[in-house]
Amino acid sequence: MAELMLGNKAIARGMYEAGVSIISSYPGTPSTEITEEAALYDEIYCEWAPNEKVALEVAHGATLGGRRAACAMKHVGLNVAADPLFTISYQGLNAGLVICVADDPGMHSSQNEQDSRHYAIAAKVPMLEPSDSEESRIYTKKAFEISEKFNTPVFIKMCTRVAHSQSVVNTEERILPEQVPYVKDPAKVMMTKNSRDAHVRVEERTLDLIKYAEESDINRIEMGDTKIGVITSSVSYQYAKEVFGDSASILKLGMIYPLPEKMILDFASKVEKLIVIEELDPIIENHCKQLGLKVTGKDTFPICGEFSQNLIRQCLGMDTPSYEAIDEPVPMRPPVMCAGCPHRGIFYVLKKNNVMVYGDIGCYTLGAIAPLNSMDLNVCMGASCSGLHGFNKAMGEKGEKHSVGVIGDSTFIHSGMTGITDISYNMSNSTVIILDNSITGMTGHQQNPTTGKNLLGEPAGKVDLEALCRALGFNRVAVVDPYDLAECERVILEELEAVEPSIIISRRPCVMIKGTVHKPAIKPDTDKCVGCKACMKIGCPAISVKDNKVRIDTTLCIGCKVCSQMCKLGAL
Amino acid sequence: METKNIMIVGVGGQGTLLASKMLGYVLLSKGYDVKVSEVHGMSQRGGSVVTYVRYGEHVSSPVIDKGEADIIISFEELEAARWLEYLKPGGQIITNTQQVEPMPVITGAMEYPSDLIAKMEAKGVKVDAKDFLSLAEEAGNSKAVNICLMGRFSKYLSDISDELWQEAIEKNVPAKFLELNKKAFALGVNA
Numbered sequence: 001m002a003e004l005m006l007g008n009k010a011i012a013r014g015m016y017e018a019g020v021s022i023i024s025s026y027p028g029t030p031s032t033e034i035t036e037e038a039a040l041y042d043e044i045y046c047e048w049a050p051n052e053k054v055a056l057e058v059a060h061g062a063t064l065g066g067r068r069a070a071c072a073m074k075h076v077g078l079n080v081a082a083d084p085l086f087t088i089s090y091q092g093l094n095a096g097l098v099i100c101v102a103d104d105p106g107m108h109s110s111q112n113e114q115d116s117r118h119y120a121i122a123a124k125v126p127m128l129e130p131s132d133s134e135e136s137r138i139y140t141k142k143a144f145e146i147s148e149k150f151n152t153p154v155f156i157k158m159c160t161r162v163a164h165s166q167s168v169v170n171t172e173e174r175i176l177p178e179q180v181p182y183v184k185d186p187a188k189v190m191m192t193k194n195s196r197d198a199h200v201r202v203e204e205r206t207l208d209l210i211k212y213a214e215e216s217d218i219n220r221i222e223m224g225d226t227k228i229g230v231i232t233s234s235v236s237y238q239y240a241k242e243v244f245g246d247s248a249s250i251l252k253l254g255m256i257y258p259l260p261e262k263m264i265l266d267f268a269s270k271v272e273k274l275i276v277i278e279e280l281d282p283i284i285e286n287h288c289k290q291l292g293l294k295v296t297g298k299d300t301f302p303i304c305g306e307f308s309q310n311l312i313r314q315c316l317g318m319d320t321p322s323y324e325a326i327d328e329p330v331p332m333r334p335p336v337m338c339a340g341c342p343h344r345g346i347f348y349v350l351k352k353n354n355v356m357v358y359g360d361i362g363c364y365t366l367g368a369i370a371p372l373n374s375m376d377l378n379v380c381m382g383a384s385c386s387g388l389h390g391f392n393k394a395m396g397e398k399g400e401k402h403s404v405g406v407i408g409d410s411t412f413i414h415s416g417m418t419g420i421t422d423i424s425y426n427m428s429n430s431t432v433i434i435l436d437n438s439i440t441g442m443t444g445h446q447q448n449p450t451t452g453k454n455l456l457g458e459p460a461g462k463v464d465l466e467a468l469c470r471a472l473g474f475n476r477v478a479v480v481d482p483y484d485l486a487e488c489e490r491v492i493l494e495e496l497e498a499v500e501p502s503i504i505i506s507r508r509p510c511v512m513i514k515g516t517v518h519k520p521a522i523k524p525d526t527d528k529c530v531g532c533k534a535c536m537k538i539g540c541p542a543i544s545v546k547d548n549k550v551r552i553d554t555t556l557c558i559g560c561k562v563c564s565q566m567c568k569l570g571a572l
Numbered sequence: 573m574e575t576k577n578i579m580i581v582g583v584g585g586q587g588t589l590l591a592s593k594m595l596g597y598v599l600l601s602k603g604y605d606v607k608v609s610e611v612h613g614m615s616q617r618g619g620s621v622v623t624y625v626r627y628g629e630h631v632s633s634p635v636i637d638k639g640e641a642d643i644i645i646s647f648e649e650l651e652a653a654r655w656l657e658y659l660k661p662g663g664q665i666i667t668n669t670q671q672v673e674p675m676p677v678i679t680g681a682m683e684y685p686s687d688l689i690a691k692m693e694a695k696g697v698k699v700d701a702k703d704f705l706s707l708a709e710e711a712g713n714s715k716a717v718n719i720c721l722m723g724r725f726s727k728y729l730s731d732i733s734d735e736l737w738q739e740a741i742e743k744n745v746p747a748k749f750l751e752l753n754k755k756a757f758a759l760g761v762n763a
Contacts (some may be wrong), residue, residue: 002600003600004596004606101640132607160611160645161635162634163605165608165609166606166607166609167605167606167631168600168605235633241632241633244631308635308637310640319640320639321637322639322661323639323640323656323657323660323661324695324696325657326656326685326691326692327691330650330653330683330685331617331650331684331685332676333650333654334619334674335584335618336675338618370675370679370681371679404721442688474668536678539675539678541675541678544678545680
């Protein structure tokens with residue numbers, strides 16, 4: 001039956017139909033739903049791994065065990081998984097392996113806009129790029145066929161607009177392939193001659209894959225008017241269809257690596273003008289130029305940001321629809337930390353004491369936004385620990401006594417542990433605050449190794465953060481309640497002064513987790529309120545001041561009482 | 573037929589996702605090709621959120637661009653004004669008159685703009701503005717504001733029967749809130 005499905009859900013459906021048995025992933029927008037949706041099928045074992053490198057290694061291990069396996073990650077997650085990726089490409093498999101990677105052009109929920117297609121080229125791993133949900137399902141199944149036929153991992157590359165758009169999907173039955181028996185093969189040990197032989201095999205494989213790209217229906221030509229020929233892929237294909245309809249011919253590439261050569265040259269010979277429409281970097285364009293073709297590409301379309309139908313029209317000098325707008329500036333509505341968010345108190349204390357804050361990746365990155373403004377920078381997962389260590393090695397005491405790293409529980413397990421080990425091993429008196437809200441928050445509440453629950457919410461192994469930090473060489477490990485501002489301030493100042501590395505664990509579950517107990521909303525005593533706005537310094541969306549009196553939005557307030565500690569007059 | 577474009581806009585957490593789910597359901601049941609596009613992740617935390625719903629014989633792009641929307645359904649007044657640029661000339665806005673202050677207004681850096689509905693109407697825009705929050709409360713729960721708005725919106729989609737809308741409610745809300753939501757829908761229709 002036809003059904004509306006998110007692109008990510010359609011990938012999960014494709015995995016189910018392809019007989020996938022094992023999926024290991026680390027959550028990351030816009031890839032998270034792939035694994036969450038797959039977990040709804042009893043036939044597929046799904047897990048959250050501590051990070052993407054582990055996830056890919058688990059999935060590869062599962063294929064050695066003879067079962068089809070997959071992993072999913074966001075574009076920056078592939079940086080973390082890059083180490084195993086390049087050698088798994090040499091190593092080969094015992095059953096199909098598919099790596100889903102989701103790019104985020106426009107950076108709706110990401111720290112950079114890197115183009116994952118470079119990884120396919122660099123690791124010589126074939127990459128398929130669906131343009132809607134039905135293709136997401138079909139390409140996923142095709143990816144497993146290619147993987148087994150050519151003995152290679154295969155990428156499915158998503159982007160936000162394919163991953164998070166719903167379109168119509170038809171479904172088919174699941175077919176579970178026989179488990180492939182494991183046979184020990186000395187050639188699998190990647191060293192000396194084996195590696196050299198493997199590289200030769202990879203180069204031969206690429207030539208075979210180019211042949212496949214020339215002949216497979218995954219790349220298709222839709223002939224229309226021949227004045228303009230468009231070469232495109234992914235969601236850009238949909239924008240091109242929207243703009244041109246049948247008034248141009250289109251070469252739609254479903255496989256972005258390796259790219260066909262003959263097919264492109266044939267297409268080029270049939271049209272008058274060639275336009276390459278692709279988001280981010282000029283990958284298809286450069287390939288065309290290597291083939292000696294003259295194309296319109298990044299000289300006309302931007303490298304930065306997302307495309308849309310109007311953007312293509314504007315770049316090509318075509319008319320765009322007219323519209324009305326309000327004459328005055330409309331205030332922005334940036335995302336904010338939720339009312340009652342346990343991160344708020346810590347950031348307030350850090351700002352109050354003018355502490356340099358090396359941030360990390362998660363909801364708490366919102367601590368950078370007004371009025372808290374307390375984050376100095378962030379880079380990638382785990383950098384808050386190692387980057388802080390480097391900062392303090394350069395700054396000495398001036399840095400050590402006035403700087404902290406802040407990192408969430410899930411991010412800490414992902415790649416903070418190695419960073420704090422550098423702090424204890426190489427002895428900087430750095431202070432790292434682990435914001436333990438008992439969940440992976442930003443990506444929509446996934447369990448992680450510190451929560452004691454697995455992906456399905458069942459009891460699982462639990463990392464003891466205090467014991468872990470002590471084992472990694474920290475004598476000073478303090479635990480604070482971020483709702484207690486005075487206590488937080490006392491402990492933070494004490495640990496900054498200490499001539500030793502310190503860990504502070506700020507522990508409070510995320511207020512959005514089902515089952516977190518909310519207290520009654522604060523009832524302001526407006527007689528006591530003088531409208532001083534001291535309570536507004538914490539940036540709680542439930543608090544506003546109208547006509548010089550504080551107001552609490554009772555639908556948002558969960559009674560955390562952080563604002564009560566801000567008010568010296570007892571109005572809150 | 574030409575592809576129709578509906579936008580659902582609001583503030584993260586207001587229940588726009590359920591509205592788009594219901595709309596997707598009725599349009600697919602009617603046999604249209606449908607695409608629904610939304611952004612998950614960081615912007616969901618109290619930020620400005622938008623869902624694009626496109627339907628017709630064949631839909632290509634999953635997004636709606638400036639000047640393309642036939643109808644914008646807004647859960648909040650300021651958001652209606654923010655997304656006005658996406659409305660087609662002659663298009664329709666249906667908006668809740670509820671005002672949710674964004675952080676720049678809360679911190680005092682900016683004022684919440686006044687008389688937005690009148691200002692939009694002065695531009696010749698058709699605006700159907702109602703206090704849907706009060707209607708939801710009348711139905712029994714302020715969270716049903718999304719269903720109230722969908723009820724109102726159903727008046728603008730002549731080819732979708734009331735039976736199909738009722739089915740969409742039944743399929744998409746928990747059974748224990750069914751009556752409440754049906755009441756909210758009816759209050760929206762008759763607002």
